[in-house]
Amino acid sequence: MSENKAEGRARLNRMPQWSALGKHREQLGETSLRELFAEDPARGTGYTLQVGDLYLDYSKHLVTDETLTRLRELAAATGVAELRDAMFRGEKINTTEDRAVLHTALRAPRDAVVEVDGENVVPAVHAVLDKMTAFAEKVRAGEWLGHTGRPIRNVVNIGIGGSDLGPAMAYEALRSFTDRDLTVRFVSNVDGADLHEAVRDLDAAETLFVIASKTFTTIETITNATSARNWLLTELKSDQDAVAKHFVALSTNAEKVADFGIDTENMFEFWDWVGGRYSFDSAIGLSLMIAVGPDRFREMLDGFHLMDEHFRTAPPESNAPLLLGLLGVWYGAFFDAQSHAVLPYSHYLSRFTAYLQQLDMESNGKSVDRDGEPVEWQTGPVVWGTPGTNGQHAYYQLIHQGTKVIPADFIGFGRPVADLPHRLIAQHDLLMANFFAQTQALAFGKTPEEVRAEGVPDDLVPHKTFRGNHPTTTILAESLTPSVLGQLIALYEHKVFVQGAVWNIDSFDQWGVELGKVLAKEIEPILTQIDGGRESPADKPLDASTAELVEKY
Ligand code: F6P
Numbered sequence: 380m381s382e383n384k385a386e387g388r389a390r391l392n393r394m395p396q397w398s399a400l401g402k403h404r405e406q407l408g409e410t411s412l413r414e415l416f417a418e419d420p421a422r423g424t425g426y427t428l429q430v431g432d433l434y435l436d437y438s439k440h441l442v443t444d445e446t447l448t449r450l451r452e453l454a455a456a457t458g459v460a461e462l463r464d465a466m467f468r469g470e471k472i473n474t475t476e477d478r479a480v481l482h483t484a485l486r487a488p489r490d491a492v493v494e495v496d497g498e499n500v501v502p503a504v505h506a507v508l509d510k511m512t513a514f515a516e517k518v519r520a521g522e523w524l525g526h527t528g529r530p531i532r533n534v535v536n537i538g539i540g541g542s543d544l545g546p547a548m549a550y551e552a553l554r555s556f557t558d559r560d561l562t563v564r565f566v567s568n569v570d571g572a573d574l575h576e577a578v579r580d581l582d583a584a585e586t587l588f589v590i591a592s593k594t595f596t597t598i599e600t601i602t603n604a605t606s607a608r609n610w611l612l613t614e615l616k617s618d619q620d621a622v623a624k625h626f627v628a629l630s631t632n633a634e635k636v637a638d639f640g641i642d643t644e645n646m647f648e649f650w651d652w653v654g655g656r657y658s659f660d661s662a663i664g665l666s667l668m669i670a671v672g673p674d675r676f677r678e679m680l681d682g683f684h685l686m687d688e689h690f691r692t693a694p695p696e697s698n699a700p701l702l703l704g705l706l707g708v709w710y711g712a713f714f715d716a717q718s719h720a721v722l723p724y725s726h727y728l729s730r731f732t733a734y735l736q737q738l739d740m741e742s743n744g745k746s747v748d749r750d751g752e753p754v755e756w757q758t759g760p761v762v763w764g765t766p767g768t769n770g771q772h773a774y775y776q777l778i779h780q781g782t783k784v785i786p787a788d789f790i791g792f793g794r795p796v797a798d799l800p801h802r803l804i805a806q807h808d809l810l811m812a813n814f815f816a817q818t819q820a821l822a823f824g825k826t827p828e829e830v831r832a833e834g835v836p837d838d839l840v841p842h843k844t845f846r847g848n849h850p851t852t853t854i855l856a857e858s859l860t861p862s863v864l865g866q867l868i869a870l871y872e873h874k875v876f877v878q879g880a881v882w883n884i885d886s887f888d889q890w891g892v893e894l895g896k897v898l899a900k901e902i903e904p905i906l907t908q909i910d911g912g913r914e915s916p917a918d919k920p921l922d923a924s925t926a927e928l929v930e931k932y
Contacts, residue, residue, distance in 0.1 A: 388458070391748075391883055392755050396453040397712075403449055404713040411848050412439060412822045430699045431685045431866045436853040439822040440706055440786075441714070450705040451695045459701065459880040466876070467691055469495045469652070473887035474749060480887050482657035482872065485649075486683040486865070495652055504661075507648055508680075511665050512673040514627070514647075518587065519558055519672060526621035531587045533562040535577055536666040537607060538591030539599045542629070543567040544737050545659020546591070546667045548730035549679070552864050555727070555796040557670040565666070566607075569599040574606055583614035583625075589666045590628045593655050595635035598896070604639065629662040654887050656737045657872060660865070675861045682865025690873040700870055703788075703852065704877025710786045710850065711757035718761035720778065720787035724814040725766060727859055728790065732764040735871055742875045742886040749883050758882050759875075768813045779821065779845055786850045789818050790867070793857040821849035905929060 391397055416422055416438075426438035442450075454460070466472050469479045484493040484500050492499045517523040521530035536546055547565040550557065557563070564577040578586070588607045592600045608622060615621050619640060627645040628636040631653075636646045647662035659667070660680055668676040690700045710716035719739075721732045743759025764770065764787070778785050791814045795807045824847020830840050854870075856863045879886030902921075906929065921929060 388883065390752075390755070391457065391881070394453070394456050396449065396456045400446075400449050400453060400709070400713060403445060407441070407443070407446070410441070410443075412441065413847065415441075415443065416823075428697055428699050428702070430689050430693075430870075431682070432856045432860075432863050433699070433866055433870065434855045435699055435702075436855070437702060437706065439818055440850045440852070441848060442706070442709065446709065447696075447702075447705075450709060451701075453708070454695065454701060454705060454877070454881060457881045457883065459704075459877055460695075462880045463691065463873075463876065467493075467687075469493055469500070473654070473885060475885050475888045475890070478887070479652040480654065480657075481650075481652040482654065482660065483684075483687045485653065485660045486680040486687065486869075488684065495650075500650065500652070503648075503650075507662055508677075511647055511662060511668055511676075515665065515668045515673050515676075518669050519561070523587070524624065525584050525586070526615055526617055526624045527584045529582075529584045531585055532560065533581045533586040534564070534589060534666050534669050535581070535586060535607065536563070536565045536589045536591055537567075537574075537600055537603045538565075538589075538629075538663070539567040539597060540737055540741075541655030541658050542591035542593060542597075542600065542663055544656075544730070544734045546664055548728075548734035549659060549664070549667050549864060550670055551730045552725075552727050552859060553667070553671050553675065553679075553861055555798045556672075556675050556861060558672070561670060563666055563670045566603055567599065569602055571606065574603050574610075578607070578610055583611050586611070586625060588626050589669075590626060590630075590636075590639070590641065591663050591666075592629070593631050593649070593653070593658065593663075595628065595630045595632040595639070598900075601639070608640070627665070629665055655889075656741050671861065679861035679865040682860075682862035682867075683869040684865075685862070686866045686869030686873065690869070700873030701877050703870070703874040704881070706786065706850075706852070707760065707874070707878055708881050710784060711760060714784045715757075716760065716784040716786055717757075718763060718783070718785055720785050721762060721764040721790070722770060722787055722817075723764075723766045723790040724768070724810055725790065725792055725859055727796065729766045731766070731790075731867075732762065734868075736762045738871060739875050741889045741892070743879050743882065743884060744891060745879075745882075745884040745886075747884070749885055754882065754884065756882065758884055759878065768810065771813065771817065775817065778849060779824075784849075786852075787821070788852045788854060789814055790854045792859050793855065796859060818851045818853055820845060821847070821851055823847045824849075902929070906932065 422438045428435045462472060466480050467483055469481055471477050471479050473480050479495045481493060485504055487493055487501050489505050491501050493501055518531050523531050525531055543565055550563055566573050566577045590604045611625050612621060622640050623642050626641045628641045629647045630636050631649055631651055633643050633646060637643055647665055649658060649661040653661050660683055664676060690698065695701055707719060721735055723731050739762045740759055745758050746754055748754050791811055795804055824845035827840050827844045830843045835843050875886060
């Protein structure tokens with residue numbers, strides 16, 4: 380493990396490249412985007428990148444050529460490229476869990492070679508993809524029959540975190556590519572209402588449950604899966620035999636899958652070198668594959684792979700994930716930005732930001748570095764946002780005129796998806812007019828002079844002034860296809876990687892979720908005992924607040 384620790388690496392905030400950035404920030408002072416654009420009229424074309432189908436415009440950032448050079452120097456000094464290469468080589472860069480980090484192998488072509496502990500993992504990846512393909516095709520063709528002989532028409536994915544957010548997000552994103560005759564739902568919350576609403580109008584005889592859990596021990600998932608099994612057996616008035624035709628598992632843990640009563644023949648495997656939040660292009664994507672079909676799923680994988688190759692091989696000056704990662708470092712460290720908004724102007728990307736929340740915040744929400752030392756710099760931001768113009772009528776006020784620096788990504792498309800009815804296509808122009816207008820207003824604002832020139836009375840001028848200088852990245856693609864979705868997600872995966880590398884944190888563990896789980900396990904029996912009227916919560920060693928809350932409950 381020790382070879383991957385950042386031994387010998389200077390603390391980030393003691394590096395000369397860090398201090399140089401700090402000085403540069405002071406020199407930049409209040410330089411506005413208006414000034415930067417006036418100085419360099421070619422900025423709107425020069426500060427752009429085309430990667431695969433994605434066009435990235437980063438001209439509306441508070442950066443100059445010097446900023447970008449200095450940020451790249453920081454990346455070099457912090458060994459981002461070396462860590463990236465170690466990740467792609469299958470080295471155990473997740474040091475606290477002693478694991479390789481190889482989601483990139485999930486989308487590697489069949490003839491690629493990626494070794495973990497001396498073994499090429501690519502054949503196993505493709506064997507599982509082939510098994511998923513055969514199964515998905517059977518379900519889609521109506522050939523996978525339920526216990527009573529009826530074809531499966533409903534798919535209910537039960538999982539949480541990385542075993543839910545990815546496939547649920549991608550199912551929404553690619554809805555127009557889905558088989559509309561199949562009903563596909565996602566259950567994650569241990570609140571029984573989630574499962575209830577998902578199955579209440581379904582015919583059990585036609586329903587397949589896909590139990591997605593890397594560990595197969597996650598309490599929410601196992602609880603919901605158990606309830607789903609009870610529902611199915613009651614509805615079908617059947618014994619345990621029905622489970623074989625109505626339950627499949629996506630997991631790394633064959634033993635637990637068998638314990639639950641699912642035939643391991645019906646298990647789709649993945650591996651401990653796939654992190655939960657990086658897993659939806661593994662077997663965890665089975666529900667999505669059933670919905671969109673294996674060909675579309677593989678197009679998505681190709682999109683991921685395209686971005687992987689770009690990240691691995693593009694020079695720093697034109698490396699999109701490197702650039703986006705460094706911009707985030709810049710704002711966190713030198714503008715005290717606490718959050719990052721992701722604002723997709725696409726209804727189909729309604730779950731995209733929620734997905735990114737886990738990807739980014741579970742990865743980089745850390746406060747000790749790889750050596751266990753407390754960090755003395757900002758790490759991962761709060762990631763938030765909602766799709767389309769809705770946010771404009773809710774929280775954009777704060778982005779425009781509030782006191783906080785909130786860098787934002789605007790994601791939009793040249794045309795709507797193919798199956799939008801003709802009469803609705805025209806609305807796309809209005810959607811995108813808003814998109815462009817917002818990034819324009821955020822960057823350039825409106826000066827008091829401009830407000831006054833409109834005849835606004837003096838006392839209202841401050842209220843109608845827009846400071847501008849709110850940094851945004853614009854990401855445009857022609858259309859939201861499976862490949863574009865894969866490219867986008869890999870772009871963010873690698874952006875998160877870059878930031879973790881610079882900050883010298885382990886982006887691939889998530890110890891911070893453990894404590895709450897342990898405490899919930901202790902509290903739950905107290906609640907059930909109270910329900911049974913047997914014991915008072917006061918007998919338990921709870922803190923005064925929690926004891927009182929439990930009592931109220
Ligand atoms: O609690 C956090 C977490 O471990 C995530 O990292 C993971 O995606 C989620 O729980 C679900 O875990 P599993 O797939 O093992 O059920």
